[in-house]
Amino acid sequence: MKLDDDDFTLFGLPRRFAVDRAELDRRWRDLQQRVHPDRFAAEGSAAQRVAMQWAVRVNEAYQRLKDPLRRGAYLCELAGAPIQAESNTAMPAAFLMQQMQWREALDDASGTAPVEALQAQVHDAERRLLAELGALLDDRQDAAAAAEAVRALMFVRRFGDDIERRLEQFEAS
């Protein structure tokens, strides 16, 4: 076992999009039980440093594996189709149109209720895209198409964050 093994190997999980969340959580806790610096608090600084490195590595992998979007992006990368979110922004026209409609709806919303309705719509879209991403990665092994689905999901997620912020503003005022 090495620090630079991939996340799935580190967690002893099959390299696929579908993940048993309870099993993932269990393995994370087991790994931290082994490597957390607290386990070595009574030892010297050498063990502390090594423990810290491992604990950081385990947390990094856990953060990536537990978030379906980041997990999807990671699988694309492992399969040789990196996301390149900054350089590759080409999206299908229909998708962009939908994005614009959502943005307008959010700008026009004057109260909590319409924003929450929009939020439900966006959550639905996110769920659909995640299901599609899972099929592309696990069933069809089409990493290039999966990378495009990940880019779409990144748009949707960012918009979801904007909705959250707007709801917070309503609550604060």
Add this chain to the structure above:
Amino acid sequence: MALLQISEPGQTPDPHQRRIAVGIDLGTTHSLVAAVRHGVAECLPDAQGRLLLPSVVRYLGGGGRQIGEAAREQQAADPENTIVSAKRFMGRRLADIADRERLPYQFVDQPGMVGLATREGVKTPVEVSAEILASLRQRAEDSFDADLFGAVITVPAYFDDAQRQATKDAAELAGLKLLRLISEPTAAAVAYGLDHGSEGLYAVYDLGGGTFDISLLRLHQGVFEVVATGGDAALGGDDIDQAVAAWSLAQAEVPAQTAGDKRAALVASRAAKEALSSDAQTRWQAVIGGRERSVELTRVQLEALARPLVDRTLAAVRRVLRDARVQRSEVQGVVMVGGATRMPLVRQLVSELFGREVLTNVNPDEVVALGAAIQANALAGNSRDGELLLLDVIALSLGLETMGGLVERVIERNTTIPVAKAQDFTTFKDGQTAMAIHVVQGERELVADCRSLARFELRGIPPMAAGAARIRVTFQVDADGLLSVAARELGSGVEASVVVKPSYGLGDEQIARMLQEGFSHAESDIAARALREARVEAERMQLATRAALQADGGLLGEGERNEIEALLQASAQAAAGSDAEAIDAAVKALAGGTEAFAALRMNQGIRQALAGRRLDEV
């Protein structure tokens, strides 16, 4: 190693081998020290049998100090020299202290951290806190008639990096070996959860004297995972006292002009507030301007004054639930911590928000110290239930300033620690050879709205076209929640790197100077103390290394093993002498020489975990 030190079931470790480790709740209004004795965590009393040490330090002049109750009694008579609630000023600059006009101190604006002018000169909040810690340390050493192995000190979950660093500095100044800083709500959850065998999702609502924290934790077979945390590092029961004082003074139609008046008004307000937790009405009585003033105060009026502050805590609770993406109904219990949760209004509003009765069957004053003691005992390797593990998060996002005064977040709040993350940046101008790096903490988009933690410059970047250099900035947050930042130029193969500690931390020199100046704990010879500490550290390292060799010596070749044996012998020899520096050097050599061995052991541990073997099967 922790695993190896677990005794057989039913056997207590040899009392002489047992390491005395304590938990300290360093509170705004009072502090406690607790330890695990005979398998049970308990708070340690002082010689008079009191558990709570008021967090008050009075400087008497000529190096004399009063700490605790004696100082508290004199706070109205000698307000400038009697420092109350120093925790509120930890790691803060003068501009950060919003209510400084209402406080009876002579603040001194100094770089890094605010100072307080006393008759013994300017004292930092770190020095004041160190006095309190040293007093608790003395209490613990007297209780056990032994030196301490180390301490776990609690901080509000919402403490930022500067406040944590300041707390760590105070521990060092008080001569305590800090095993870990842990969050107060997490400590409370440990004490509560282990007592009640709880599993599932719990909320800890912690309203102390000066800080408010709300944390959501998942409890699972001895693992306490913080899911999300939030709060306000400058909101507490003291603010309710301030509101009551302002209202009562207005009713009495007298202004509080002197420091003594201000302090007397606050003392009276606190007493009235506490009386109204059980009574419907009381009298607010204080000597202001040389005359006895008295105002009728009802619980209804108190609640009207407190309501806006309690509402602010409820907004923070809602935000944490949103952050964690959990519904209120998923929370299986709400543990109340902190003296201010004795107010019926607080209990009522929190119960309403969660739709369930809050849990008040833990002593809100003691629970944090008890949890810290349990964790300290586990970290010292005494614990038999080796499964206790705290997985905490950082409460506030960390980022860097980018062009236009905007914040680029590098580590998001509620990320489990320890954590490290790197982000790449590039140069803005052709031929640029230096880059200014400004580290900030907070949730806002603009640098101006966040807390500035540190600034440093990366120099020696080889001249290149704009955008060609690749500068990797790495943030690392350790298990104490403390940040270090390094930057390095990757593009050309030329590397320059720098590691900073946030500017709020005291420099090693400053700490050395303060130690030299002497604390109430350090009337003994500093050199003798250094020698004793070096020997303890040497013994700790030797024991740990021997145990490791015994368990996993098979991982080493003969040559490697002999090298370690030689280092062990050298450190034992040094420890037998009386040269503290020689001992330190030998211990350092031992630590360096066993690093590869430690890595091998870790790898073995991981493989076992991956093979699906549970701890209890090993």
